[in-house]
Amino acid sequence: MVSDKGATMEIETFYEVMRRQGITRRSFLKFCSLTAASLGLAPGFAPKIAHAMETKPRTPVIWLHGLECTCCSESFIRSAHPLTKDVVLSMLSLDYDDTLMAAAGYQAEEIIADIRKKYKGNFILAVEGNPPLNEDGMYCIHGGRPFVEVLKETAADAKAIISWGSCASWGCVQAAKPNPTRATPVHKVITDKPIIKVPGCPPIAEVMTAVITYMLTFDRIPELDRQGRPKMFYGQRIHDKCYRRAHFDAGQFVEHWDDDAARKGYCLYKMGCKGPTTYNACSTVRWNDGVSFPIQSGHGCIGCSEDGFWDKGGFYNRVTGIHQFGIEANADKVGETVAGVTGVAIAAHAAASALSRARHKDQNKEGN
Amino acid sequence: MIVKTMDETAAGATVYVYEAPVRLWHWISALCIVVLAITGYFIASPLPSVSGEASEHFLMGYIRFAHFAAAYIFAVGFVARIYWAMVGNKNARQLFVPPPVFNLDWWAGMFHELRWYLFLEKEPRKYVGHNPLALLFMFIAITLGGLFMIVTGFALYGEGAQGWSHALFSSWVIPLFGQSQDVHTWHHMVAWGIVWFIMLHVYAAIREDIMSPQTMVSAIISGYRSFR
Numbered sequence: 352m353v354s355d356k357g358a359t360m361e362i363e364t365f366y367e368v369m370r371r372q373g374i375t376r377r378s379f380l381k382f383c384s385l386t387a388a389s390l391g392l393a394p395g396f397a398p399k400i401a402h403a404m405e406t407k408p409r410t411p412v413i414w415l416h417g418l419e420c421t422c423c424s425e426s427f428i429r430s431a432h433p434l435t436k437d438v439v440l441s442m443l444s445l446d447y448d449d450t451l452m453a454a455a456g457y458q459a460e461e462i463i464a465d466i467r468k469k470y471k472g473n474f475i476l477a478v479e480g481n482p483p484l485n486e487d488g489m490y491c492i493h494g495g496r497p498f499v500e501v502l503k504e505t506a507a508d509a510k511a512i513i514s515w516g517s518c519a520s521w522g523c524v525q526a527a528k529p530n531p532t533r534a535t536p537v538h539k540v541i542t543d544k545p546i547i548k549v550p551g552c553p554p555i556a557e558v559m560t561a562v563i564t565y566m567l568t569f570d571r572i573p574e575l576d577r578q579g580r581p582k583m584f585y586g587q588r589i590h591d592k593c594y595r596r597a598h599f600d601a602g603q604f605v606e607h608w609d610d611d612a613a614r615k616g617y618c619l620y621k622m623g624c625k626g627p628t629t630y631n632a633c634s635t636v637r638w639n640d641g642v643s644f645p646i647q648s649g650h651g652c653i654g655c656s657e658d659g660f661w662d663k664g665g666f667y668n669r670v671t672g673i674h675q676f677g678i679e680a681n682a683d684k685v686g687e688t689v690a691g692v693t694g695v696a697i698a699a700h701a702a703a704s705a706l707s708r709a710r711h712k713d714q715n716k717e718g719n
Numbered sequence: 720m721i722v723k724t725m726d727e728t729a730a731g732a733t734v735y736v737y738e739a740p741v742r743l744w745h746w747i748s749a750l751c752i753v754v755l756a757i758t759g760y761f762i763a764s765p766l767p768s769v770s771g772e773a774s775e776h777f778l779m780g781y782i783r784f785a786h787f788a789a790a791y792i793f794a795v796g797f798v799a800r801i802y803w804a805m806v807g808n809k810n811a812r813q814l815f816v817p818p819p820v821f822n823l824d825w826w827a828g829m830f831h832e833l834r835w836y837l838f839l840e841k842e843p844r845k846y847v848g849h850n851p852l853a854l855l856f857m858f859i860a861i862t863l864g865g866l867f868m869i870v871t872g873f874a875l876y877g878e879g880a881q882g883w884s885h886a887l888f889s890s891w892v893i894p895l896f897g898q899s900q901d902v903h904t905w906h907h908m909v910a911w912g913i914v915w916f917i918m919l920h921v922y923a924a925i926r927e928d929i930m931s932p933q934t935m936v937s938a939i940i941s942g943y944r945s946f947r
């Protein structure tokens with residue numbers, strides 16, 4: 352899956368690369384129809400995908416790692432369907448991925464330089480993790496230099512950038528307040544390239560492979576929403592397709608982790624489920640070859656694909672706080688307290704008004 | 720804008736202040752806000768679970784339906800009221816133009832009103848329309864607050880309903896706040912702000928009805944304000 356250096360030297364088509372890696376034509380065609388299906392395209396698209404891959408020069412992908420935990424890579428290499436895994440990984444021509452490739456040291460760094468030269472403006476840069484900007488970027492070193500420098504340099508020659516996961520997309524936990532290293536999402540550092548955000552901690556494997564396949568086969572960026580996420584996977588909330596939704600609408604909620612309702616599989620809303628505010632494909636695509644997803648295993652969604660999910664108060668509270676004013680109490684606590692104070696103030700003011708009015712009347716009487 | 724001619728507010732005078740559409744809007748909105756605040760509270764903190772099959776119940780569904788139905792009425796009323804602000808009498812306009820913060824007279828009126836509430840004045844000034852303090856509070860809570868609730872509310876609504884509310888509101892409001900949870904939190908916080916306002920509003924209206932030389936409660940029912 353990690354191409355040898357020779358592969359980057361002459362320009363090959365995807366199909367040629369796959370054949371060279373021992374994938375049969377039959378498997379290749381199967382892969383094309385599978386891809387069409389996973390992208391929600393009509394069956395007629397399979398031959399188009401096949402044609403594109405037979406004729407188009409393959410697009411190399413450089414996969415850089417910044418401040419991250421490698422959960423995106425871990426997810427990616429577990430893409431469920433074995434066929435998809437083999438084909439996508441070989442097709443990806445991950446020319447450079449410091450976690451997956453065999454080369455190391457100068458040899459490895461040479462690959463980046465090579466691709467940048469040969470495929471200038473024509474390769475995809477996938478970024479896992481993000482650059483910390485404090486102390487001139489010294490909190491993350493890549494090949495002896497601050498990661499942010501490598502990122503900027505490589506991005507300058509890339510065609511498009513994929514921000515893998517919530518780190519690259521939003522900052523994630525390393526950017527949690529007070530963000531000592533000033534970990535910064537990719538789109539705030541690179542502003543002159545198209546960026547596709549594939550958030551999640553990690554993103555779903557099938558979503559990752561589908562996004563990258565779409566870009567490589569159609570040579571274009573999938574339709575994005577306003578926040579730069581592919582609409583086909585981030586267009587709906589977990590809540591919109593959650594199989595526990597019937598319990599939500601009925602008003603049947605888990606109230607404690609060990610109650611009867613939990614055993615019956617009621618809705619996890621009261622346990623702080625963030626499904627109603629989270630855009631991701633977990634409730635449809637699910638995880639680990641469609642085996643399950645967090646809610647199915649009895650735990651609420653924590654909103655891992657949403658911007659700032661790490662700083663939004665408890666994972667187990669439905670009503671969370673407002674941080675803008677530094678108020679950490681939740682909205683209801685603030686609301687009830689102020690309403691109580693207002694009520695007491697009104698009562699006191701009313702009493703004072705009654706007294707003052709009585710005195711006024713007395714004075715008036717005396718005056719008469 | 721704040722009318723205060725001697726003859727209009729002289730003791731014994733009666734002025735037609737609130738036209739029928741304004742009064743109707745006031746009471747419909749009041750009812751909507753009560754429904755919205757109560758159902759909103761139960762959306763965020765649902766009632767104890769019902770037992771039995773899910774297919775036999777739709778409690779959360781009905782609560783949300785009541786919220787959305789009241790929300791539509793409130794929003795349509797709000798738009799209609801803006802129209803009336805343009806075609807109605809000058810008192811109908813007061814709530815929909817920003818308070819005249821550059822007018823020293825208005826500030827003098829405001830401080831007079833504040834002193835009146837602090838028992839430092841014997842008499843409040845008379846106003847045909849709203850006094851400056853009341854106007855400021857109403858403008859913030861109802862004009863701005865109401866607008867905020869409509870915009871954030873329909874943004875949340877569009878997330879599930881898709882369609883026009885998604886295109887018109889969710890598509891830009893959600894990214895503006897960062898994410899949906901933030902919109903929920905702000906919608907919730909401002910809901911409390913409106914509750915605080917209503918507590919003060921109802922108290923002030925009743926108090927002024929009794930203590931000030933002008934009628935309040937009957938004015939928003941019949942439209943006529945009398946001065947004594």
Ligand code: HEM
Nearest residue numbers: 755756759760762763790868869872873875876903907910
């Ligand atoms: C004075 C007016 C309103 C008040 C007091 C009010 C109150 C509330 C409250 C307290 C919540 C719970 C927020 C949370 O999740 O923490 C809520 C939710 C919501 N409100 Fe309102 N609201 C008002 C107007 C509106 C309007 C005009 C709409 C427009 C359709 C709207 C739509 C919604 C929606 C869609 C939700 C979320 C429901 C869900 O997550 O299931 N609201 N409201």
Ligand code: SF4
Nearest residue numbers: 590593618619624626
């Ligand atoms: S478990 Fe979460 S996502 Fe599912 S219906 Fe309940 S609140 Fe929505």
Ligand code: SF4
Nearest residue numbers: 631633652653654655
């Ligand atoms: S269910 Fe929610 S928290 Fe869990 S992986 Fe999906 S988006 Fe992330």
